[in-house]
Amino acid sequence: MSFDGHLIHWCTIQRATLRQDEYRSDVRVYEDYLTDVPCRLVAKNQRQFDTVTQQWVVVSGYLLLVRADVEVGEGDRICDVVYEDGTSEVGPFAVRSCLTRRGRAARHISLTLERVS
Numbered sequence: 871m872s873f874d875g876h877l878i879h880w881c882t883i884q885r886a887t888l889r890q891d892e893y894r895s896d897v898r899v900y901e902d903y904l905t906d907v908p909c910r911l912v913a914k915n916q917r918q919f920d921t922v923t924q925q926w927v928v929v930s931g932y933l934l935l936v937r938a939d940v941e942v943g944e945g946d947r948i949c950d951v952v953y954e955d956g957t958s959e960v961g962p963f964a965v966r967s968c969l970t971r972r973g974r975a976a977r978h979i980s981l982t983l984e985r986v987s
Contacts, residue, residue, distance in 0.1 A: 873978055877908035877935065878954040884947040884962070900947055900962075910935040911951050911959065914982075932963060932983040938976035943968060948983060962986045 885903035888896045915931040934948060942965060949961040963983035971977050 874908065874937070877910050877937070879909050879911050880906050880952045881909045881911070881934070881948050882950040883907055883940075883942055884949060886945060886947075903946070904940065904942075907936060907940055909948075909951070911953075911983075930985065932985070934963070934981040934983055936979050936981065938970065938978055940979060942979065942981065947986065948981070 882902055883904040884900040886898045886900050889899050891897045912933045912935070913930055914933040916928055918926055918928055936942065944965055944967060946965045947961070948963040948965065951959040951961060951963075953959070962985075964986050965981050966984050967982040969980045969982075971980055
């Protein structure tokens with residue numbers, strides 16, 4: 871099976887632009903950059919204890935796989951992930967890191983995501 875056969879989900883990638891609000895302050899506004907991008911969202915890890923606050927919290931880390939020709943970078947956002955059964959994960963998720971996985975050529979990009987609250 872080729873790698874594209876593993877991409878059974880779809881998502882929307884948003885990119886930030888700077889605009890000025892009514893007080894002439896720069897405000898970051900996210901707009902849809904790419905839509906219906908084939909991807910694969912994987913729940914990767916969970917952390918349960920926060921040593922700073924000494925409390926039990928659950929923080930989930932996610933991994934998103936996309937084709938190598940998709941233009942995505944740190945600071946972008948992922949939203950509206952649609953699973954193969956038609957259910958959706960609204961998000962948004964912030965892209966924290968991008969890692970291009972290579973064989974003889976670039977095969978795919980692994981994105982580390984963090985849920986934005």
